[in-house]
Amino acid sequence: MVKPPLILVAASTEKKGVEFGDVSVSLSENYLRAVMDAGGLPVILSCTTSPELVAESVRRCDGVLLTGGDDVTPKLYAGRLAPRLARTVGHNDVPRDLRELLVINEVFAQHKPMLAICRGHQLLNVALGGTLIVDISSQVAGALRHDRPDRKNAVVHEVRLTAGSLLSNIAGKRWLGVNSSHHQAVGRLAGGLRVTGRSEDGVVEAMELNGAGKLRLPYLLSVQFHPERLVAQHAEHRGIFFSFIHACLRNRG
Numbered sequence: 001m002v003k004p005p006l007i008l009v010a011a012s013t014e015k016k017g018v019e020f021g022d023v024s025v026s027l028s029e030n031y032l033r034a035v036m037d038a039g040g041l042p043v044i045l046s047c048t049t050s051p052e053l054v055a056e057s058v059r060r061c062d063g064v065l066l067t068g069g070d071d072v073t074p075k076l077y078a079g080r081l082a083p084r085l086a087r088t089v090g091h092n093d094v095p096r097d098l099r100e101l102l103v104i105n106e107v108f109a110q111h112k113p114m115l116a117i118c119r120g121h122q123l124l125n126v127a128l129g130g131t132l133i134v135d136i137s138s139q140v141a142g143a144l145r146h147d148r149p150d151r152k153n154a155v156v157h158e159v160r161l162t163a164g165s166l167l168s169n170i171a172g173k174r175w176l177g178v179n180s181s182h183h184q185a186v187g188r189l190a191g192g193l194r195v196t197g198r199s200e201d202g203v204v205e206a207m208e209l210n211g212a213g214k215l216r217l218p219y220l221l222s223v224q225f226h227p228e229r230l231v232a233q234h235a236e237h238r239g240i241f242f243s244f245i246h247a248c249l250r251n252r253g
Contacts, residue, residue: 004041005062005248010100010120011044012069013093031067031117034228038241040248049098058106063113063219063248066100066120068226071184073097074134077126081134088135088183101127113219113247115240118182121207121222128215130190135183136203143201147183153229156180159205165196166221167206170243171236178205178225185224197223219247 009031017024025044035042042065045057058064073092074081081089100120104127107114116124122132136143148156155177161168168174176197186204189195192215197206207222209215221244227237 002249004036004039005245005252006060007035007040007042007063007065007245007248008057008061008103009035009042009044009065010067010096010103012067013047013096027067028228030226030228031065034231034238034241035065035245037231038238038245040241040245045099045103047095047099049095049102051102054099054102055106055110058103058110058112061112062252063115063244064103064107065244066103066114066116066123068118068120068181069093069096070119072119072123072126072132076101077131077187078134085134085138088138090183097123104128108215108217111216111218111251113244113251114217114221115244116220116222117228118224118226121224122182122184122186124222125186125190125193125207128190128192130193131187133185133187133203136185137183140185140201140203143203144180144199146180146185146199146203148179149181152179152181152226154179155230155234157199159197159199159225161206162194162196165206166208166243167196167223167240170239173236176236177234178223178227179229180225182224193222218251219244 011027014026071090192213194210205224227240230237
């Protein structure tokens, strides 16, 4: 019997948890179910910014899943924001940002497969030297309404996929219906990445490595939407997790 690959899953924190009202780990079970249904065994990343512990966490797992959550700290990708933009920025979890930047660095150093979702998609671009659009509605002319948490489990717009890309091959077509629960997006693209999916207003919805630089991974897929919330209804979104878990098994040898 093949042992399920261990998937290191990044989580948010909340100020007041169930037990004693302590600061606690917060993670939607949808991520964990999607990983398990695809054949993986999720392990939640500890709340540490120790480089040694983060490196060991990545080392012991077969793949990494970056998840959604708070806005990325603006200081990581921008100088002083104009007041009108600064007012749009939600809560930042600085220790989480630092922890996951360490995770991303270790993923590349240790050559592990990675799937990045929503906030993880944005942080990946920042980690590799890119920037973010601080607020889509303020900065993108003719933007769709991307902030739709009221329909988090439903398709709300289409994404055009690049022919021959990983996501296009998974979906088996050039258009993919997605949900949308974000107000920020990838801005200037980081070196080493290529865009493989955009919404009709030009917002970056999917990225992969471009293969042109020194960055190499056995698997990298980065998406702005939340496939873990659509797996029950849509085979294409289940396919994202099956593709990721298969890559983790293959890389493990």
